[in-house]
Amino acid sequence: MEYKASELISKYLRSRKIPSTACSGCGLGMNHKIVVQAIQELGLGVEDIIWGTSIGCAGRQTFATWKGDGFAGTHGRVYAIARGLRVALPPEKHLILTVGDGDAFGIGLTHLIHAARSNANMTVIVNDNLGYQSTGGQYGWTTPQGSKTDSSPYGMFEHNLMSEGLDVMHILKGAGATFLARHVSMDGLKAVETVKKAILNRGFSLVHMPYPCPTNFASRELGSRNQVNIYRWIKDHAAPLGQEKEDTIWATGIWYDASNSRPEFSQMVWDTVDKIRRTGKI
Amino acid sequence: MKRFLETGNFAITEGAILAGCRFFAGYPITPATELAEAMSLRLPQEGGVYLQAEDECAAMHMCIGAALGGMKAMTATSGPGFILYADPYGWAIGCETPLVVLNSGRVGPVSGITGAPGQGEFYLTRYPTQGGNFETIVLAPNSAQECMAMTVEAFYLAERFRMPVTVLADQLITDGFEDISVPENDGEMKEMSFRVWPRKINQGPKFYPPSDEIDIAPVVLGHNTGALCSDWTPTEEGYDIEEVEAHHKHAYRLIYKVRNHRDLFSHHYDKKFMSDDPDLIVVSFGTPSRVVNSAVAKARSQGLKVGALRLINLWPFPDELFTARSKYLVVELNWDGQLVREVQRAVPKDSKVHFLGICGDLPTMHDLLTTFEKIIKNEPLSRRGWELEAW
Structure with missing residues (x-):
């Protein structure tokens, strides 16, 4: 099923913030559309979702785009805010967080791990532009090995969460996340299907979605701001799980699906409070 | 009215529950751990939630989340944890989220002495976060019973402001055990001057008016009001905007909603022997004020014309209490002198302001009485080795 962006926009997004002020050629809009389209296909309304964001490119460009209620947290802390909010919100409300890679895997990793541990019902979409691009283009924790950025002029040489066989997904799985997936923004409708599953998991879901940044990442690493180059570069380095090639950086698809297999955090909290109230014990 | 022999932490817990607090997130730290423990026991009994956070920064952010979901929330810590509130504290100020924060002072800097009292965060509570362009409200009780009262009051002010x-x-x-009375109904709460303000829900579409008005309902998410809140400069609707004029309007509100409505809480102070223009006014807050009050009473019995001024509302600083042309002595639980700087600023120009600092313990009656006498007789004060700081 293909949707026109204009239909999704008029139904779900605020005209004041769309189109966004993102750089020309930025791939974030593709990720954003994937999420909104997943919401549409699930038949959810504006009132069903509370939309949280972080700061940086992904946070700022998606903040206040949702027609319903929304918030932007301090850098890296949105997962802690979301846990408190989850307890206070009615269980049927969905909590969707569109955040950046620096926010989720750098400054916010502790809070992200604890959100996964608690299996709090939220869908975290990590929009990964391969580093800190809103500050001009410094390397981050998923920047491919060897990449030249403003803070790695000789190439990024540190161990990274997405290099040498490491994958940030291992950490999140170990922490207790119940749905983990990865797609690059060109995955289109395949990514929509995955995000739908992520939203339907009553627990902690995370979808890692690398997207092209022509302005900063591509201009340093590929020496060109031509968006075609970076789109092709990301596509070439992505492959479906099980079909990875030697130069694959991002194995895409559903990485781990244990949807609805562990009790959800807020449900567990309220059930326990209720039991203590009635019986004085758990 | 129920009476207990219990700690201040117990009193704060009961005060929070009376004020409608049903969410507490915290991180264990001496000497606020027992408060978290008491909350973990009591909140579920009242249908509330206690959560332990991975650090203090997360604890306060979780409280913000719960408050944004419509719950009255509280967190508590000591100095080393309070510093980790810097991030969420600023966010709560900017988004105008009602919350209550308790800081039980110990001896710093850093971890310092964990099980001894200190007052090293007088200025930190005024400037708990970056950026400036805001006022904070700080209340400082000096007993377990007053801890309960000020917790209830803090929740009341948090909602209105x-x-x-x-x-x-x-x-x-x-940590100390004292005689505590807990009111059991609205009538008893009224008798104790406990005020409660219910959580309201802002219906929008203007969530951040550029005025000094109070009693505007806070942003609550989940009611499909289109509510927005973020760490950026907000437009009146809550959109992020990069514009100095919009930020100035926002900052004006954060500063003047407090400054222009100080009458709501500026009565929180205590004066003893202050009606006859004393020769020396002893200024303090918190626990040391209890020794100061005893010392001032004793000094009076010895014929010294000394008065005591105890601050409860610390910030915004109550300049109006310092109009008397007199000598002042500021007694604090720190060696560097913090409150004394504010007193020096607030007093009439030709007043002499002295300082007596001790940390980790209370000043003795002897120290206080000797200092009173020296100041009144114009004898110089001096440091007693590393033990006592006086000037």
Whole structure:
């Protein structure tokens, strides 16, 4: 099923913030559309979702785009805010967080791990532009090995969460996340299907979605701001799980699906409070 | 009215529950741990939630989340944890989220002495976060019973001003056992001057009016009001905007909603022997004020014309209490002198302001009485080795 962006926009997004002020050629809009389209296909309304964001490119460009209620947290802390909010919100409300890679895997990793541990019902979409691009283009924790950025002029040489066989997904799985997936923004409708599953998991879901940044990442690493180059570069380095090639950086698809297999955090909290109230014990 | 022989931490817990608090997130830290423990026991009994956070930064952010979901929330810590509130504290100020924060002071800097009282965060509670362009409200009780009262009051002010309110206590008050009366109904609460303000829900579409008005309902998410809140400069609707004029309007509100409505809480102070223009006014807050009050009473019995001024509302600083042309002595639980600087600023120009600092313990009656006498006789004060700081 293909949707026109204009239909999704008029139904779900605020005209004041769309189109966004993102750089020309930025791939974030593709990720954003994937999420909104997943919401549409699930038949959810504006009132069903509370939309949280972080700061940086992904946070700022998606903040206040949702027609319903929304918030932007301090850098890296949105997962802690979301846990408190989850307890206070009615269980049927969905909590969707569109955040950046620096926010989720750098400054916010502790809070992200604890959100996964608690299996709090939220869908975290990590929009990964391969580093800190809103500050001009410094390397981050998923920047491919060897990449030249403003803070790695000789190439990024540190161990990274997405290099040498490491994958940030291992950490999140170990922490207790119940749905983990990865797609690059060109995955289109395949990514929509995955995000739908992520939203339907009553627990902690995370979808890692690398997207092209022509302005900063591509201009340093590929020496060109031509968006075609970076789109092709990301596509070439992505492959479906099980079909990875030697130069694959991002194995895409559903990485781990244990949807609805562990009790959800807020449900567990309220059930326990209720039991203590009635019986004085758990 | 129920009476208990219990700690300040117990009193704060009961005060929070009376004020409608049903969410507490915290991180264990001496001497606020027992408060978290008491909350973990009591909140579920009242249908509330206690959560332990991975650090203090997360604890306060979780409280913000719960407050944004419509719950009255509180967190508590000591100095080393309070510093980790810097991030969420600023967010709560900017988004105008009602919250209550308790800081039980110990001896710093850093971890310092964990089980002894200190007052090293007088200025930190005024400037708990970056950026400036805001006022904070800080209340400092000096007993377990007053801890309960000020916790209830903090929740009341947090709702009306839509902001975090800090209760600044110290290790002796929160850990110490005292006689505590807990009201059991609205009538008894009224008798004790406990005020409660219900959580309201802002219906929008203007969530951040550029005025000094109070009693504007806070942003609550989940009611499909289109509510927005973020760490950026908000437009009146809550959109992020990069514009100095919009930020100035926002900052004006954060500063003047407090400054222009100080009458709501500026009565929180205590004067003893102050009606006859004393020759020396002894200024303090928190636990040391209890020794100061005893010392001033004793000095009076010895014929010294000394009065005591105890601050409960610390911030915004009550300049109006310092109009008397007199000698002042500021007694604090720190060696560097913090409150004394504010007193020096607030007093009439030709007043002499002295300082007596001790940390980790209370000043003795002897120290205080000797100092009173020296100041009144114009004898110089001096440091007693590393033990006592006086000037």
